[in-house]
Amino acid sequence: MKSIETDVVIIGGGVTGAGTFRDCLIRGIPAVLVEKNDLASGTTGRNHGLLHSGARYAVKDSASAVECIGENRILKKIARHCIEDTGGLFVALDDDDPAYSDKLIVSCRSAGIACREITRQEALQIEPNLNPQIVRAFTVPDATIDPFRLVSANVLDARERGGQVYTHTRVCRIMTGPEGVTGVQCQNRLTGEIFEIRARVVANASGVWGEKVCRATGIEMKMFPSKGSLIIFDYRVNRVVVNACRMPADADIFVPGDTVSLIGTTSRKIAYEDIDTAEVEEEEIAVLLEGAERLVPNVSKTRLLRAYCGVRPLISLEKGTVDGRAISRGIVLVDHEDRDGLKGLISVAGGKLMTYRLMAEKTTDLICHKLDRTDPCTTNSLPLPGSETKGRVPARRNQFKGISASVIGSTQYRHGERVHQILKSDRKNDGLICECEMVTAGEVEYALQHLNVEDIVDLRRRTRLGMGPCQGTLCACRATSFFIDLKKISGEKANQMLVDFIEERWKGIKPILWGDALRETEFSYWIHQGLISTKKKSETPDEV
Amino acid sequence: MINLDNISFDHCIKCTVCTVYCPVARVTHLYPGPKFSGPDTERLRIKNPDLLDDSLKYCSNCKRCEIVCPSDVNIADIIRLASANNPKRKLSLRDLILSSTDLIGQVATRTAVIVNWTMKLSPLRRLMQLILGLSHERAFPQYASSSFSKWAVGLIQTQETYPEKVVYFHGCYVNYNDPDLGKSVVQVLNRLNIGVVTTAEKCCGIPLISNNRLEEAKKHARHNIDVLKKAVGDSDMKIVLTSSSCCLALDHEYENLLEMDTTSIQGQIELITKFLYEAFEQEETPSLKPLNLTVAYHAPCHLERMGGVVYTVELLKKIPGLNLRFLHSECCGISGTYGFKEENYAISQAIGQNLFDQINDLKPDLVVTDCETCKWQIEFNTAYQVVHPITLLAKAMGCQNILKTGEKKTGS
Ligand SMILES: Cc1cc2nc3c(=O)[nH]c(=O)nc-3n(C[C@H](O)[C@H](O)[C@H](O)COP(=O)(O)OP(=O)(O)OC[C@H]3O[C@@H](n4cnc5c(N)ncnc54)[C@H](O)[C@@H]3O)c2cc1C
Ligand code: SF4
Ligand code: SF4
Numbered sequence: 029m030k031s032i033e034t035d036v037v038i039i040g041g042g043v044t045g046a047g048t049f050r051d052c053l054i055r056g057i058p059a060v061l062v063e064k065n066d067l068a069s070g071t072t073g074r075n076h077g078l079l080h081s082g083a084r085y086a087v088k089d090s091a092s093a094v095e096c097i098g099e100n101r102i103l104k105k106i107a108r109h110c111i112e113d114t115g116g117l118f119v120a121l122d123d124d125d126p127a128y129s130d131k132l133i134v135s136c137r138s139a140g141i142a143c144r145e146i147t148r149q150e151a152l153q154i155e156p157n158l159n160p161q162i163v164r165a166f167t168v169p170d171a172t173i174d175p176f177r178l179v180s181a182n183v184l185d186a187r188e189r190g191g192q193v194y195t196h197t198r199v200c201r202i203m204t205g206p207e208g209v210t211g212v213q214c215q216n217r218l219t220g221e222i223f224e225i226r227a228r229v230v231a232n233a234s235g236v237w238g239e240k241v242c243r244a245t246g247i248e249m250k251m252f253p254s255k256g257s258l259i260i261f262d263y264r265v266n267r268v269v270v271n272a273c274r275m276p277a278d279a280d281i282f283v284p285g286d287t288v289s290l291i292g293t294t295s296r297k298i299a300y301e302d303i304d305t306a307e308v309e310e311e312e313i314a315v316l317l318e319g320a321e322r323l324v325p326n327v328s329k330t331r332l333l334r335a336y337c338g339v340r341p342l343i344s345l346e347k348g349t350v351d352g353r354a355i356s357r358g359i360v361l362v363d364h365e366d367r368d369g370l371k372g373l374i375s376v377a378g379g380k381l382m383t384y385r386l387m388a389e390k391t392t393d394l395i396c397h398k399l400d401r402t403d404p405c406t407t408n409s410l411p412l413p414g415s416e417t418k419g420r421v422p423a424r425r426n427q428f429k430g431i432s433a434s435v436i437g438s439t440q441y442r443h444g445e446r447v448h449q450i451l452k453s454d455r456k457n458d459g460l461i462c463e464c465e466m467v468t469a470g471e472v473e474y475a476l477q478h479l480n481v482e483d484i485v486d487l488r489r490r491t492r493l494g495m496g497p498c499q500g501t502l503c504a505c506r507a508t509s510f511f512i513d514l515k516k517i518s519g520e521k522a523n524q525m526l527v528d529f530i531e532e533r534w535k536g537i538k539p540i541l542w543g544d545a546l547r548e549t550e551f552s553y554w555i556h557q558g559l560i561s562t563k564k565k566s567e568t569p570d571e572v
Numbered sequence: 573m574i575n576l577d578n579i580s581f582d583h584c585i586k587c588t589v590c591t592v593y594c595p596v597a598r599v600t601h602l603y604p605g606p607k608f609s610g611p612d613t614e615r616l617r618i619k620n621p622d623l624l625d626d627s628l629k630y631c632s633n634c635k636r637c638e639i640v641c642p643s644d645v646n647i648a649d650i651i652r653l654a655s656a657n658n659p660k661r662k663l664s665l666r667d668l669i670l671s672s673t674d675l676i677g678q679v680a681t682r683t684a685v686i687v688n689w690t691m692k693l694s695p696l697r698r699l700m701q702l703i704l705g706l707s708h709e710r711a712f713p714q715y716a717s718s719s720f721s722k723w724a725v726g727l728i729q730t731q732e733t734y735p736e737k738v739v740y741f742h743g744c745y746v747n748y749n750d751p752d753l754g755k756s757v758v759q760v761l762n763r764l765n766i767g768v769v770t771t772a773e774k775c776c777g778i779p780l781i782s783n784n785r786l787e788e789a790k791k792h793a794r795h796n797i798d799v800l801k802k803a804v805g806d807s808d809m810k811i812v813l814t815s816s817s818c819c820l821a822l823d824h825e826y827e828n829l830l831e832m833d834t835t836s837i838q839g840q841i842e843l844i845t846k847f848l849y850e851a852f853e854q855e856e857t858p859s860l861k862p863l864n865l866t867v868a869y870h871a872p873c874h875l876e877r878m879g880g881v882v883y884t885v886e887l888l889k890k891i892p893g894l895n896l897r898f899l900h901s902e903c904c905g906i907s908g909t910y911g912f913k914e915e916n917y918a919i920s921q922a923i924g925q926n927l928f929d930q931i932n933d934l935k936p937d938l939v940v941t942d943c944e945t946c947k948w949q950i951e952f953n954t955a956y957q958v959v960h961p962i963t964l965l966a967k968a969m970g971c972q973n974i975l976k977t978g979e980k981k982t983g984s
Contacts, residue, residue: 262582263615287615331582432604434613434623441620463612464586496615498586547643548585 030223032192034060036395037212037227039199039241042072043175043381045233046182047388047407048395053189054410055392055403060225061183061191062214064198066486068179070235072381073489074338076258076292077285078269079103079111079171079382083118083143084276086135087128092358093139099383100169102408106385108415109444110177114284116170116269117151118143119162121322124274129164132273136168143168155268157324170269172285175381176489177442180479181412188413195480202230202245208371218482229398231391232375236303236341242375247368249375252342253303257312258292259320259540262331262497265289270323279319286441286492287465288333291320298339308335308539331544333497334536343377359387363394372398414444427451431458438466442491443474450474461510462503464496472507476514484508484529499533501552505560527562581650583643584611590637590647595903596630599922603630606637609654610647617654628655630919632907633782634873635820649829656784663785666704670909671783674775677748680715688714707917711952713749713944720751724770727758734767738847739803739811741796743818744775745944756966757814757844763858763969764851769809771799776821777830782908786830793826801836811837812844814962816875816942817908819843823878843875845942845961846883852890860968862893867964868936870899870927870950872943873907884942884961891968897934902927906949921953928953940964 036052038045041063052059063069082096104111120129136143144167151165152158183193194214201213203224211226234241242249264284272280278294294312313335320327343360357378364373376391389405396403428436430453440447450471451458457470475481475490484500484507487493493507494500508522517525530552537549556562584607591597591605603609609628616623628651637647655661669676680687690696691712701708720742731737738761746754758768773796777789800811800822813819823841826832852858869888871881888896904924905911911920931939931954939950939958947958 264618284619287619329579329582432608432613432625432627434616434625437620437623438616460608463608464615466612466616497582497584497611502586502588544583544585544643547583551585551587 030221032060032223032225034058034192034225034227035399036060036229036231037062037199037225038231038233039212040070040232040234040237041067041179041183041193041195042070042233042235043068043179043182043384044072044235044376044379044387044391045231046179046186047384048231048233048376048391049191049193050182050186051388051392051405051407052395053186053191054406055396055401057392057395057399057401057403059186059191060227061186061193062197062199062212062225063193063195064217066195066482066489067183067480068176068489070237071338071340072175072179072235074336075175075256075381076281076283076290077172077175077381078281078283079173080380081116081169081171082139082141083116083132083136083166083168083170084271084281086139086141086143087131088276089357090135090139093135093141095358095383095386096380097139097141097169099386100171102385103173103382104171106407106409106411106415107173107178107181108411108418109441110174110181110412110415111171112284112286113171114268115154116168116271117155117158118166118168118271118273119151119158119323120164120273121159121161122163124163124272126164128274129166132166141168155266155270157265157326158270159323159325164273166273168271170271172269172283173382174286174442177414178381178384178412180490181414181444184479185413193480195486196482199234199241200244202241202373204245204370208365209373229372229374229395231395232373233377233391235377236339238341238343238375238377239300242364245370245373247364247370247373248347249362250344251300252344253298253300254340254342255296255298255306255337256293256340257296257308257316257335257337258290259313259316259335260333261289261291261320261327262333262544263288265324265327265330272319272323279316279322282320282323287496291316291323291327293338295340303339306337306339308337310539312337313539331497332540333499333545334533335539336536341377359383359390361387361390361394374398414446416445427453429453432466435460435466435468439468439471443471446474461506462491462493462496464498464503465492465494467491467493467503469510472510473514476510482515483511483525485532488529494529494533498548499537499552500529501548501555504529523562530556530562580644580646581611581614584641584645585643586611587642589640589642590645593636593640595634595636595905595923596632596919600630600919602919603627606631606647606651610637610650611645614650614654621657621659624654624658630916631655632903632905632910632916632920634903634907635877636873636903639873639877646828652781652784652786652829656786658784661784663783664705666706666913667783667785667909669704670706670912671779671785671788673744673748673779677715677719677744681717681719681748684715684717701914705914706912707914709917710912711948713948715748716751718751720747720754721770723751723755724758724768727768727770731767731769734762734765736765737767737769737809739769739771739800739809741773741776741800741811741813741818741822742770743773743813743815743944745815749944753814753960753963756962756971757812759971760848760962760966760969763971764848764855766851769803771803773799776815776818777825778817778821779909781821781825781829782910789825790830790832793821793830793832796822797826797832797834797837804837804840808840810847811841812847813841814844814942814960815944816843816872816878816880817945819880820874820878843878843880843883843942845887846880848965849883849887852887857890858969860891860965861970863891863964863968864893865937866895866897866934867938867940868897868899868931868934868956870904870939870941870946870958871901872941872946873903875942876901880942887965888940888961891964894964894968897936899927899930899934902930904946904949906945908945911945911949920949924949924953931956938964
């Protein structure tokens with residue numbers, strides 16, 4: 029059996045794992061990251077992408093609010109290319125409790141969040157499609173953050189510093205010896221290969237799956253999963269983040285994310301066994317659309333692209349809890365040596381996408397402690413790869429002569445400074461593969477070579493390929509050819525990969541299948557089924 | 573910021589049919605086509621207005637993309653609006669001149685002899701390319717020495733006497749370049765016992781729209797809507813046009829692109845061939861003299877966009893003896909002022925080549941089309957004279973001074 033030596037193994041390529049991975053490597057600690065699917069394929073890739081200002085929590089949970097605004101300021105500097113500083117609004121309608129608005133101002137002030145009341149006219153100027161019936165409006169420093177880019181940039185940095193990554197590789201077992209944890213046993217899910225990684229510390233950053241990972245070592249860490257659903261609209265319906273000014277409830281945050289807008293979320297308790305099969309329900313779609321129309325009435329005219337859900341882990345630290353009381357909503361960092369007597373195992377969960385850096389800092393501090401090291405954390409000032417320079421205008425525009433402004437802008441938006449390694453003025457490089465999101469051949473090649481891409485679904489997360497209105501109808505086949513050329517996969521495998529990708533897209537389209545989305549799907553069906561007859565393997569008739 | 577009331581791009585299913593049919597994208601890689609320039613990049617421009625591509629300028633506004641789109645996306649309008657809203661846009665002197673058909677026409681008709689002569693001088697044309705960016709290879713339309721509107725003033729009294737009347741929106745071309753076509757219209761209508769009213773119209777605005785001067789186009793639209801409203805009053809009097817592009821402006825662009833209130837003239841605007849076709853159907857076709865000619869019909873893009881080709885064709889079919897041949901539906905490449913610009917000249921010629929070849933193969937006696945700029949383009953590129961359908965009809969109806977065939981083809 030293949031065996032790899034390192035100091036730290038991190039389980040889970042969500043934002044928490046990726047952030048910890050990077051922090052370790054920056055501090056010079058050798059580390060390996062293991063992710064069972066793709067980077068950001070768990071909860072990290074299924075959320076709102078809101079870079080909270082903290083205002084959302086200010087009234088109920090001031091500690092979270094303070095944490096948020098602190099990280100908000102840091103991330104706006106170190107993760108520039110993953111963030112769009114849109115600003116945010118809280119808007120109250122007639123039927124919202126007026127007392128909440130007053131509390132919001134006061135609570136924000138005490139948490140250090142800049143919150144200013146503006147007139148209805150000013151709000152409508154900032155956000156012209158806003159419900160004109162609003163009665164009060166406040167500005168807050170909310171922004172948007174792209175989780176895929178954030179994870180990718182963290183992992184890229186760690187890899188460039190010598191870290192190793194295994195995606196599509198599951199940790200099946202945490203290995204222990206008399207001295208505590210000795211490493212993990214993994215299986216590559218694409219090849220079936222089983223191998224082990226020997227390490228002194230294992231950091232379990234597997235999110236809601238943490239309960240399962242711990243259970244395998246006989247440790248109880250109870251999770252109470254809560255599902256949240258969101259709907260994506262075809263284009264940016266709003267310019268800034270729009271929050272309903274009331275106690276957090278369903279469908280009260282409208283976020284502009286890259287080329288689209290998202291409304292979310294719901295919150296539904298689900299059984300732990302269902303975390304891998306959770307689906308968006310019809311009832312949730314209705315709730316979400318109603319909430320969206322309440323904030324921006326005209327969205328009723330906008331095409332829906334898809335719906336998806338993520339599962340939030342609410343963790344109970346007390347052993348033997350059954351009812352979900354004593355649940356912690358903040359960052360949970362568990363030293364299993366203290367709690368369960370297992371040396372070398374750490375679990376980290378909870379928190380938020382936007383507090384990942386802080387979670388990683390705390391986790392890496394604990395890792396250092398375990399390894400008897402004292403290296404300080406510098407992630408609060410060290411920019412991510414792509415975010416080195418301020419501003420978004422490419423410094424060397426000449427390099428891009430002849431390439432459309434929309435293509436340069438989109439590539440730079442996704443990769444920041446790295447645009448210079450990706451785009452070149454040559455027709456083989458700048459030809460479009462995904463026309464909806466302006467993904468070029470050069471970007472696909474770059475992703476395949478540098479960003480841990482194994483299939484088209486992974487490619488989608490790194491580039492937005494297939495995330496636009498046509499949902500992969502035109503780009504999926506083109507993208508497949510790159511896997512054949514660069515990854516030397518067989519035709520049969522390529523076909524399977526294509527089908528898997530279409531199925532994955534279909535899953536998100538199914539809940540919102542009407543209007544233009546239905547017409548689009550029909551067209552996609554003609555192309556994939558009628559023209560190139562892609563088929564699920566199981567559907568191929570048996571040969572006689 | 574996006575106006576959520578006007579979101580036709582959202583219906584695009586990415587079928588790419590528009591790009592297949594775009595005449596510009598067919599001949600040059602400099603233009604990525606309507607799908608890219610319209611619905612695709614519109615989503616990006618909503619996100620960030622800076623993501624505005626220079627290549628939008630290659631769109632000729634022929635609107636063929638809109639004809640084929642199965643999703644009713646106003647692709648060319650999206651492109652126009654995006655180009656017009658470009659904060660970095662500067663209006664060149666050239667575009668100012670090309671789009672100010674009213675003004676130039678007024679000056680040129682007064683000095684027609686000199687203008688027509690000097691514009692034939694090759695050194696001058698080279699100088700104009702150098703200074704203005706007007707293609708020196710392009711022949712410029714000839715100007716008439718007296719305008720149609722001036723002539724129409726003398727008509728008012730005689731026209732009063734007709735029991736039924738229509739408003740004739742003649743457009744700049746008839747006014748300054750081809751008053752004879754306007755005179756034919758009056759004769760034809762009078763023979764049908766219909767009087768003709770003209771107004772103090774301004775240029776319809778199409779050249780302004782094509783040159784991204786939407787604010788000025790709105791001023792023209794407002795003026796024209798006002799004068800036309802005054803002319804028709806509360807009646808359901810029709811407003812007829814000979815130019816298919818003017819017709820598109822009044823009937824489509826005013827409301828959809830310029831967002832004007834056109835309720836007062838809605839349903840009253842008609843291309844003259846449609847008006848006559850319907851009049852012939854309702855009353856009876858007047859007796860027509862046979863015209864033993866082989867004519868090739870070219871359908872202008874803007875007329876196709878309005879779905880009006882069938883009326884012109886059916887009307888021409890009524891002329892006995894006429895051997896009517898159809899040219900394949902293709903853009904001629906000129907698209908109004910587009911082909912006059914230096915940077916578009918080669919594109920414009922390449923687009924039209926198929927059409928010119930078809931005409932040359934067919935060797936007709938005449939070419940017929942409803943659009944003045946198509947006429948210029950075809951006459952410039954083939955040896956054939958191009959006439960308006962009304963010119964043929966007037967001749968068949970025995971009107972005077974019509975169509976002296978064999979006369980050297982010109983812009984008049
Ligand atoms: C609906 C919703 C909306 C949200 N909106 C926001 C928001 O707007 N802003 C914000 O800041 N936060 C938001 N959050 C919270 C945020 O998404 C999460 O806190 C964060 O993504 C958690 O990241 P993680 O890395 O801890 O977990 P995950 O992203 O779930 O990562 C865990 C990873 O571990 C992997 N894994 C599991 N088991 C194994 C194994 N055995 N071997 C290897 N790998 C394994 C999984 O595949 C997964 O990729 C939202 C959450 C939800 C549910
Ligand atoms: S208007 Fe004509 S030139 Fe412009 S995109 Fe449409 S088809 Fe192409
Ligand atoms: S023809 Fe219409 S639906 Fe098809 S790609 Fe073009 S704009 Fe979209």
